[in-house]
Amino acid sequence: MDIFDVFLLEAVLNGLLLGGILALLALGLNLVFGVIDVVWICYAEMIMIGMYAVYYLHNVYHWPLWLAFASAIAIVALGGAALHHLVIRPVLAAEPINQLLVTGGVLFFLQAAATLVFGVEFRNLGIRLPQLQFGEMYLSMARLIAFGVALAAMIAMSVFLKRSYLGTAIRAISQDRQIMPLMGVNPNRIFLVTSALGGALAGVAACLLVLQYDIHPAIGLSFGPITFLICVLGGLGNMMGGFIAAFIFAQFISVGGFFLHVEWGYVLAFLFFIAVMFWKPQGILGGK
Amino acid sequence: MKYAALALLAAAPLLGMGNYPLHLLILCLLWACVYTSWSVMGRLGMVSFGHGAFMGIGAYVVVMGWNHYGLSPWIGTPIALALAAAVAFLIGYPCFRFKIVGHYFALVTLALSEVTRLIIVALRDQTGGSLGVTPKTALADVSYSLNALQFSSKLVWFYVILAFWLGGLWIWKKVDESMGRLALEAISQEEDAAASIGINVTKLKLGVTILSALMTCMGGVLYAQYQLYVNPDTVSGIGISLQMVFGVIAGGMFVRLGPTVGAAFTLLLAEGLRLWFxxxxxxxxxxxxGLMLVLFIIYMPKGILGAASGALEKRRMVRAGA
Structure with missing residues (x-):
C-alpha cells in the first residue's frame, strides 16, 4: 500500500473516533433542545466545569479516578438542573431569542468565574494514555476509549428514552408541548429531569475530554461552536441527525486537516455547514 | 438640551482631560459605534451572532493591505467595505430567501464569525495568527501621517470617532424615518403577513443587513487604526460577536442611544471593578x-435605557390621566 494512503486512512479513522465524541456532545444539547426548546449556548462551559471537577477531585484531593469521574458527572448534572431552575425557567415564556441570549450570559459568567477561581493556567491530569499501533497507523487510546464510551452512552440514552416511563414522557413532551400537561404529565418536572440528564451527558463528555486535552477557562470556545453547528446541521432536536452530522463534521476536520492545516479543516466544515443550511434549512434529516 | 450635551461632549477633551480618561472616552464612542451598527439590524428581529466577521474584515483587510502591499488605508477601507458588503450579501440572501430566522439565523451567523476568525488564524504567515499584528508604523519621525491614517494625538482620534458615532446615530434615524422601517417592523412581527401585503421581505432585510455590515466593518477599521494592534480574538469570532449582542442588550436595543449606553456601561463596569479591586x-x-447580563435578560429585557424611558413614559401617562 502506498504510504500516502496509510496516513489518509489514519486521518479517516481518527476522524471516526473524533466523530464519536462530537456525537456525544451533540446528544446532550439535542436532548435539551428537543424537550425544552432552548439552546444552551453555555453547554461547552458546563463541560469545562466538569473537567475542572475531575482535575480538582483527582489531582488536588487525590480521589480515585473513577470516583472523581462519577462525582464530576453528578456535579454537572446538578449544574444542568440548577441552570434550568434559576435561569431558563424565568424566561420560558419570553421571546425565544431571549432564551438563547440568557444562556450566552451564563457562558460569559462561567468562563469568567473559572478564570477568577481557577486562574488562566493550563492544567492536565498528568495521565498520558499510550498510542496504539496498527500496522503503520497510530491511533490514540484516549480517543478510542472516548469513542467506545460515547457510543455506549448514546445507546443507553436511546434505551432509556424508549423503555422507561420517564423516557416515554420526555419523548411525548418533545412531540407536543401543549397537550402533555393535559395528559397529567408535569412539564416542569420533566424539564428539570431533562436538564439534569443533559448536564450528566456534558459530565460524561467532560470525563472523556479531560483525558485528551488540557483544561483552561476558555476551552469551551474551542468546541462549543462546533457542537451547536452539528446540532443545527442534524436538525435541532433531532438526535439521529446530530449523530450523523457529528461524523460528517469530524471527517471534514480530520481529513481537511490532513490535506491542509487543521484550521482549514474547521473552515471547510463551517463553510459546508453554511452551504447545507441554504440547501436544507431544517438539517440533513429534516423534512419539508 | 440635546445640542448642549453634544457640545459638552465635544469640548470635554479640551477641558484638560487626562490621557487615560480620554482613551476611555474614545473607546466608549468606538464601541458605541459598533454596537449601534449591530442594533440597526438586531432591533428588527435579526439577531446576528456573526458581526465579528465584519469587524474582522475591516480591521484585517486594511492592516494587511498596509503591511504587505503598502496600500494606504484610504484605499484599503473601500476594499474592506466592499468585501464586508459581499459577505453580508452572500450570507444574508439565502438566509432571508429561505426564511432562516431566530435560533437558526443566530447560529448560521455564528458559523460565519468563526470562519473569519479561523481564516485569520490559518493565514498565520501573513496575519501573525493568534498573536495578532501591528500595522507598520508611519510615525517614526512625524506625529501624524494622513496617508497611513495614523495619528499620535488622541485628540484627533476623539473627533474622528465622535464624527463616526454621530454618523451612526444619523443612519439609525434615517432608517427610522424611511418607509422601509415600518415594513421591517411588520416583517419582524409577522413575516408571512408582511409578504402577503406586498412587502419585499428579502430585499428589505438584505438592505438593512448590508448597511449594518458596512457600519460594523468601518468600526473594525477605526479600531485597528486607533489601537494599532489587532488580534483575531478581539476583532472576530464568537467572543466579540457575543460581546456586541450583550453590550446592546445591557443598554437597550430599541432606543437610539441604547447601544451607546450599553458601551459606556460595559466599559465603566470593567474599569470600575478593576480600579476598585x-x-x-x-x-x-x-x-x-456575565451575572448582570443574565439578570438583565430575565428582569430587564429592554436594557437600562429602555427600562428607564419606559418608566418615564408610564409616569407621564399616569400624570396625564390624573
Whole structure:
C-alpha cells in the first residue's frame, strides 16, 4: 500500500473516533433542545466545569479516578438542573431569542468565574494514555476509549428514552408541548429531569475530554461552536441527525486537516455547514 | 438640551482631560459605534451572532493591505467595505430567501464569525495568527501621517470617532424615518403577513443587513487604526460577536442611544471593578458582567435605557390621566 494512503486512512479513522465524541456532545444539547426548546449556548462551559471537577477531585484531593469521574458527572448534572431552575425557567415564556441570549450570559459568567477561581493556567491530569499501533497507523487510546464510551452512552440514552416511563414522557413532551400537561404529565418536572440528564451527558463528555486535552477557562470556545453547528446541521432536536452530522463534521476536520492545516479543516466544515443550511434549512434529516 | 450635551461632549477633551480618561472616552464612542451598527439590524428581529466577521474584515483587510502591499488605508477601507458588503450579501440572501430566522439565523451567523476568525488564524504567515499584528508604523519621525491614517494625538482620534458615532446615530434615524422601517417592523412581527401585503421581505432585510455590515466593518477599521494592534480574538469570532449582542442588550436595543449606553456601561463596569479591586482578581469584571447580563435578560429585557424611558413614559401617562 502506498504510504500516502496509510496516513489518509489514519486521518479517516481518527476522524471516526473524533466523530464519536462530537456525537456525544451533540446528544446532550439535542436532548435539551428537543424537550425544552432552548439552546444552551453555555453547554461547552458546563463541560469545562466538569473537567475542572475531575482535575480538582483527582489531582488536588487525590480521589480515585473513577470516583472523581462519577462525582464530576453528578456535579454537572446538578449544574444542568440548577441552570434550568434559576435561569431558563424565568424566561420560558419570553421571546425565544431571549432564551438563547440568557444562556450566552451564563457562558460569559462561567468562563469568567473559572478564570477568577481557577486562574488562566493550563492544567492536565498528568495521565498520558499510550498510542496504539496498527500496522503503520497510530491511533490514540484516549480517543478510542472516548469513542467506545460515547457510543455506549448514546445507546443507553436511546434505551432509556424508549423503555422507561420517564423516557416515554420526555419523548411525548418533545412531540407536543401543549397537550402533555393535559395528559397529567408535569412539564416542569420533566424539564428539570431533562436538564439534569443533559448536564450528566456534558459530565460524561467532560470525563472523556479531560483525558485528551488540557483544561483552561476558555476551552469551551474551542468546541462549543462546533457542537451547536452539528446540532443545527442534524436538525435541532433531532438526535439521529446530530449523530450523523457529528461524523460528517469530524471527517471534514480530520481529513481537511490532513490535506491542509487543521484550521482549514474547521473552515471547510463551517463553510459546508453554511452551504447545507441554504440547501436544507431544517438539517440533513429534516423534512419539508 | 440635546445640542448642549453634544457640545459638552465635544469640548470635554479640551477641558484638560487626562490621557487615560480620554482613551476611555474614545473607546466608549468606538464601541458605541459598533454596537449601534449591530442594533440597526438586531432591533428588527435579526439577531446576528456573526458581526465579528465584519469587524474582522475591516480591521484585517486594511492592516494587511498596509503591511504587505503598502496600500494606504484610504484605499484599503473601500476594499474592506466592499468585501464586508459581499459577505453580508452572500450570507444574508439565502438566509432571508429561505426564511432562516431566530435560533437558526443566530447560529448560521455564528458559523460565519468563526470562519473569519479561523481564516485569520490559518493565514498565520501573513496575519501573525493568534498573536495578532501591528500595522507598520508611519510615525517614526512625524506625529501624524494622513496617508497611513495614523495619528499620535488622541485628540484627533476623539473627533474622528465622535464624527463616526454621530454618523451612526444619523443612519439609525434615517432608517427610522424611511418607509422601509415600518415594513421591517411588520416583517419582524409577522413575516408571512408582511409578504402577503406586498412587502419585499428579502430585499428589505438584505438592505438593512448590508448597511449594518458596512457600519460594523468601518468600526473594525477605526479600531485597528486607533489601537494599532489587532488580534483575531478581539476583532472576530464568537467572543466579540457575543460581546456586541450583550453590550446592546445591557443598554437597550430599541432606543437610539441604547447601544451607546450599553458601551459606556460595559466599559465603566470593567474599569470600575478593576480600579476598585485592583488587578489581582483576574476575571472578576467579566464574572460580574456575565451575572448582570443574565439578570438583565430575565428582569430587564429592554436594557437600562429602555427600562428607564419606559418608566418615564408610564409616569407621564399616569400624570396625564390624573
Amino acid at each position: 485592583g488587578n489581582q482578581y483576574h476575571g472578576l469584571d467579566l464574572t460580574v458582567y
